[in-house]
Amino acid sequence: MACIKTIDMYEQVINCEEIDELKEIINKYSPYYSAWRDYINDILLRNSMSYEKLGTMCGFSKNTIKSWVKDNKVPKSREVFIKLGLGLRCNLHEMNYILQRYGKYPKLYSKSLEDAICIYVISHYPKDEKENAYKIYLDMKQKFLEEIKVKNKRKFLTESQNKTVDMENKIITMKDKEEFASFIKSNEVEFMNSYYKLVDYISAFVRTENLGSSYHSLVVGKEMDKGYEKMISNLKNWGEVPNRRRLINLGITLNMSLVEINQMLSYANMEKLCPKDKIECIILFVLANIDVTSPYHEINHAVLVAKYTENREIKQQCNNLLTELIGLKNSDEIREDVEFYVKNALESLDIDEEEIFTHNN
Numbered sequence: 001m002a003c004i005k006t007i008d009m010y011e012q013v014i015n016c017e018e019i020d021e022l023k024e025i026i027n028k029y030s031p032y033y034s035a036w037r038d039y040i041n042d043i044l045l046r047n048s049m050s051y052e053k054l055g056t057m058c059g060f061s062k063n064t065i066k067s068w069v070k071d072n073k074v075p076k077s078r079e080v081f082i083k084l085g086l087g088l089r090c091n092l093h094e095m096n097y098i099l100q101r102y103g104k105y106p107k108l109y110s111k112s113l114e115d116a117i118c119i120y121v122i123s124h125y126p127k128d129e130k131e132n133a134y135k136i137y138l139d140m141k142q143k144f145l146e147e148i149k150v151k152n153k154r155k156f157l158t159e160s161q162n163k164t165v166d167m168e169n170k171i172i173t174m175k176d177k178e179e180f181a182s183f184i185k186s187n188e189v190e191f192m193n194s195y196y197k198l199v200d201y202i203s204a205f206v207r208t209e210n211l212g213s214s215y216h217s218l219v220v221g222k223e224m225d226k227g228y229e230k231m232i233s234n235l236k237n238w239g240e241v242p243n244r245r246r247l248i249n250l251g252i253t254l255n256m257s258l259v260e261i262n263q264m265l266s267y268a269n270m271e272k273l274c275p276k277d278k279i280e281c282i283i284l285f286v287l288a289n290i291d292v293t294s295p296y297h298e299i300n301h302a303v304l305v306a307k308y309t310e311n312r313e314i315k316q317q318c319n320n321l322l323t324e325l326i327g328l329k330n331s332d333e334i335r336e337d338v339e340f341y342v343k344n345a346l347e348s349l350d351i352d353e354e355e356i357f358t359h360n361n
Contacts, residue, residue, distance in 0.1 A: 006274060006275065006276055009025070009029060009275035009276060009281075010272075010273075010274075010275050010284070012025055012275070013025060013275045013281055013284050013285050013288070014258075014284060014285070014288035015288075016285060017289070022281070022282065022285045025275075025281070026278060026281060026282075029275075029276070035072050036068060036072055036073075036074045036102050037068060037069050037070075037071075037072040039098075039102060040054075040065065040068045040069050041069055043088070044069070051063075051065040051066045051069070052065075057087050057088070058083060058084050058086075058087025058088060058134075059083055059087055059132070059134060060083075060084075074102060074103075075103065078099065078103055078105040078241075078243075081098050081099050081102070081103040081105065082095070082099070082118060082134075082137070083134050084098065085098050085099075085122075086118075086121065086122070086133040086134040086137060087133070087134060089125055089129070089133060090122070091122065092108065092119065092122050092123070092172070095107075095108060095118075095122060096108060100244075100270070100271065103243075103244075104243055104244035104245050104277075105241065105243060105244060105270075106241050106244070106268050106269040106270045107269060107270075108122075109164065109194065109195075109269040110164050110165075110167035110168035110171060111162070111164055111167060111190055111191065111194045112191070112194040112195070112239055113141075113144060113145065113184065113191040113194070113239075114141055114145075114239075116167070116171055116184070116191070117137060117140045117141050117144060118137055119168060119171045119172065120140070120171050120174065120180050121133055121136055121137045121140070123171065123172040123173075123174075124174075140177075144181070144184055147184075147185075162187065162190060164269075167187070167190075170183065171183070194239045195235065195239050195241060195267070195268065195269075197267040198235065198241070198264065198267035198268050199235060199236050201263070201264055201267050202232065202235075202250070202254075202264070205254040205256065205260075206218050206254070215228075215229050215232045215233065216229055218232075218254075224253065228246070228250065231246060231250075232250075241268050241269070242268075244265070244268075244270055245279070247264065247265070247268060247270075248261060248265075248273070248280070248283065251264050252283070257287060258273070258284070258287035258288055261273065261287065273287075
């Protein structure tokens with residue numbers, strides 16, 4: 001079928017009003033919902049490779065590659081996708097495509113130390129193709145992590161002075177490892193604070209949901225799997241970004257609107273909800289319809305997150321404004337709306353809700 005721009009699909013989804021219209025869109029564009037097995041099969045066919053040869057090239061067993069093709073088993077960690085991409089000697093665009101399309105992870109982010117190293121390796125692959133690019137990446141990562149001691153040293157940066165694209169371009173055009181080492185050292189604070197906006201954004205929503213202002217209270221209060229507490233802790237302390245689907249699930253649990261979830265994804269260096277992903281297409285439809293039919297949903301967090309404060313007087317002013325704007329419903333009544341409507345849409349379309357409301361990695 002002719003290629004269609006994602007933005008065109010996005011507009012179609014957010015403007016459809018009924019489940020039946022959504023079904024038509026999903027069926028019409030079904031070729032875009034490609035599987036991981038198809039991607040790996042394409043690599044094998046284009047390069048005339050066996051399972052064993054691809055596994056040897058990328059550092060995986062023959063059975064691992066076979067499970068990807070035969071059982072459509074998608075790797076469960078971002079690191080596996082990076083290992084595969086480096087083994088195939090993907091360029092930066094190809095690596096980001098694998099990470100985002102199939103892994104549901106953020107593309108490589110030049111303000112994250114580990115990703116900056118990966119960008120450097122991709123841009124400076126050794127001429128000898130027998131050299132293991134993934135091992136080079138691991139060695140460099142160990143060296144630089146030890147040198148600047150990033151872990152558990154997060155500071156609160158008010159605003160970055162460097163543009164992500166500028167840092168990426170500098171890394172790509174560097175002459176050698178010495179220049180890269182100097183760059184890492186001079187931007188030490190930047191790397192210590194990667195994803196600080198994402199952490200602060202999620203924290204604001206936890207506070208506005210009156211969940212004890214802690215991630216533990218969030219997990220207990222929403223009866224979430226304990227893995228989410230660890231996920232948020234790893235993000236806060238180690239700069240480890242969650243899987244995209246789990247991050248979206250967190251946004252739904254926190255009752256975020258469409259705009260707010262897209263904002264959260266942008267802070268995670270991810271694209272906004274994508275209609276070329278079947279589950280995200282459904283979530284996009286549901287959130288767009290909730291925002292249209294229930295404008296108080298957006299107003300709720302727009303007010304509370306922007307104005308959240310420990311000052312009782314200001315807090316009361318926000319609550320009064322919220323009550324005035326939403327009319328018949330109050331914030332307690334709308335807390336369950338988003339998750340309920342998403343689950344209802346999944347049921348109507350006969351799609352397993354565990355694909356999005358999953359408790360496992």
